[in-house]
Amino acid sequence: MILFNCICLLVIVAVLDIHFQGRKAKDFGEKVTNTTKKRRDEIVAQLLSRGHVTVKETAAGMAVSDATVRRDLRALADESKCELVYGGAVLPRDSDFSFQAKSHRNVEAKAIVGQLAASLIKEDDQILIDSGTTAFEMAKHIGRKRSVSVIVNSSRLAAELAHTPGLSVVMLGGHYRPDRMDTIGPLAMTALDQLxxxxxxxxxxxxxxxxxxxxxxxxxxxxxxxxxxxxREAILLADHAKFQTPSLFKIVDWESVSRVVTDRKPDDKWMEFLTENGIDVIYPEQ
Incomplete structure (x- = not known):
């Protein structure tokens, strides 16, 4: 009888231990799942903000391994939330990385940069403005200038400036991107190369x-x-968020830039770097 009771007690203890271990495993699994979901949500947020992410930078920023980020990116690609490229991922081609989507990000900062940039334009000047949302903010203030020729590859900018007295608008032809309302490609580059x-x-x-x-x-x-x-000179328009991380495709080195217009003073490290490279930094006075 005593032996039977001991056996029953051992069985009960074993069952309770299995249940406890299973509960711990379940709780741990839920914790990992929640952590993973949070990390992947953050990756998606970066994709929507910048259009791309890299494995190295994402791993360093989130304090996880490169392998973990690669698994996250593969999972997001399976959900059609990104497309895998060498070293990272980009937004899917049909995602809303359009002019309208970008125009709602850092609105106040872009308005400040645009107004400061417009103040640099002189009478009888010739300028080129890119097709981005910060440039569109700049265009709102160009009408105060006279006899200015403006080169654009944006149909939205051309329409905004076309009826402004004193402005001459040159619109570059090329392959039209409806989502960004701009022209790119060989035809646009051929036209630009004549200027x-x-x-x-x-x-x-x-x-x-x-x-x-x-x-x-x-x-x-x-x-x-x-x-x-x-x-004759290149003036960079960049709100404070652009100083945090690079995008995927290089445009030029810093030696090609003469001035930077931004919405707030960059940190000491950036200020030292820009000064050492002979680049003037223009930002609002505090």
Missing amino acids: RGYAAFIGVDGLSMEFGLTASDIESAHLYRLAIKNA
Whole structure:
């Protein structure tokens, strides 16, 4: 009888232990799942903000391994939330990385940059403005200038400026992207290569001290590289968020930039870097 009771007690203890271990495993699994979901949501947020992510930067920023980020990106690609590329991922081609979508990000900062940039335009000047949302904010203030020639590859900008007294608008032809309302490709580059003597106001998708100015798509990178090459000077338009990380495709090195217009003073590390490279930094006075 005593032996039978001991056996029953051992069985009960074993069952309770199995249940407890199973509950622990379940709780741990839920914790990992929640952590993974949070991390992947953050990756998606970065994709929507910048258009791309890299494995190295994402792993460093989230304090996880490269292998973990690769697994996350593969899972997101399976859900059609990104497309895998060498070293990282980009937004799907049919995602809403359009002019309208980007125009709702950092609105106040872009307005500040646009107004400051417009103040640099002189009477009888020739300028080129890129097709980004910061440039569109700049265009709102160009009407106060007189006898200014404006080169654009944006149909939205052309329509905004076309009826402004004193402005002459040159619209580059090329392959039209309806989502971004701009033209790119060989035809646009051929037209641009006939132009010289202008000041290029170029917005970017990201910045890096080592990699320079960057764009989220290769077509824009090619076009704006040529625009800067042919310009008498290149003025960078960048709100504070652009200083945090580069995008995927290089436009030019820093030696091609004469001035940077931003909405707030960059941190000491960036200020030192820009000063050492002979680049003027324009930002609002506090």
